[in-house]
Amino acid sequence: MRQDKPGVLLVNLGTPDAPTTSAVKRYLKQFLSDPRVVDTPRWLWWPLLNGGILPIRSPRVAKLYASVWMDEGSPLMVYSQRQRNALAARLDMPVELAMTYGKPSLKSGLDSLMAQGVNRLIVLSLYPQFSCSTIAAVWDGITKVFAGYRSLPSVEFIRDYAEHPAYIAALKASVERSFATHGKPDLLVMSFHGIPQRFADEGDDYPQRCHDTSEALKAALGLSCQNAMLTFQSRFGREPWLTPYTDQTMKSLPAQGISHVQIMSPGFSADCLETLEEISEQNREFFLHAGGSKFEYIPALNDDPLHIDMMVELVNGRREPDEISRQA
Incomplete structure (x- = not known):
């Protein structure tokens, strides 16, 4: 009789192995070669990517990574490993970490779980809001790995958790800690990673899921549209992306009488280059240079x-009631 054995694959985006030009170039090439991320026709995209973008961006991005690199490594990897270890300590099942791009790969994580006898796979991608450019890329990557397997586990894929009560509670607590430490700001800015507007026009419900999170968090904090707003960061390329843009917002707020802002990035489950450098450093400079007085970044949940x-609740929600009772 087949005995049920669940296991968790914890997935995040990925990171270069080192803050060097060569490592960043390898990482960016894999990331920007995914049609889920950039869907420009390959005949047009490959010459641009290899002939211009990678040679120009890699040295510049490597310097930015070096500015946020921790003693233990890349912030995203350090925090992701800590998340994996903490989750594994709370569950009576194997938990492996994998990255969509870079190492540890999806294949290495899946191979490890299968070697431990897992036949019911629970995939928890740490992107709170679904997007075709993130969650769907995880799905694609897993199915590619499974193409080489003779036997497959059952798969329980957690699509997202944009409004999960435990997620909103964790965000609420982080904001309240910041308010208690720095004082309540004139405006709380919730900055989510952007996607091309075209993706949304073609059916990606990511913008709605970001709004779902922001509205739930505003309600939990008792904030209104006058003292909390949503923006989108990290745009790339020339086509229109989701608006309002975070950087342009930071530059315009002081002229509107906003002198104190606190900003968070609820779509990032772990601090990384986009939060520690782009938000905490670049956008701080934009706001203060435009005349703002106080700027604080609220760290990711890490x-x-x-x-x-929250992760425990999400995983336990995919388990049979008798399994949970046996663990208790």
Whole structure:
């Protein structure tokens, strides 16, 4: 009789192995070669990517990574490993970490789980809001790995958790800590990673999921549209992306009488280049240079205990009631 054995694949985007030009170039090439991320026809995109973008961007991006690199490594990898370790300590099942791009790969994570006898796979991608450019890319990557397997596990794929009560509670607690430390700002800015507007026009419900999160968090904090807003960051290329843009917003707020802002990036489950350098450094400079007085970045949830509680709830929600009772 087939005995059920669940296991968790914890997935995030990925990161270069080192803050060097060569490592960043390898990472960016894999990332920007995914049609889920850039869907420009290959005949047009490949010459642009290899002949211009990678040679120009890689040295510049490597310097930015070096500015946020931790003693233990890339921030995203450090926090992701801590998340994996904390989650594994709370569950009676194998938990492996994998990255869509870079190492540890999706294949290495899946191979490890299968070697441990897992036949029911729970995939928890740490992107709170679904997007075809992130969650769907994880799905694509897993199916490519499975193409080489003779036997497959059952798969329970957590699509997203944009409004999950435990997620909103963890965000709420992080904001309240910041308010208690720095004082309540004139405006709380919730900055989400952007996607091309065209993706949304073609059916990606990511913008709605970001709005779902922001509205749920505003309600939990008792904030209104006058003291909290949503923006989108990290645009790339020339076509229109989701608006309002975070950087342009930071430059315009002081002229509107906003002198104190606190900003968070609820779509990032772990601090990384886009939060520690782009938001905490670049956008701080934009706001203060435009005349603002106080700017504080609220860190990602990282390995905060409430964040791990949320992960446990998400995984346990995919388990049979008798399994949970046996663990208790």
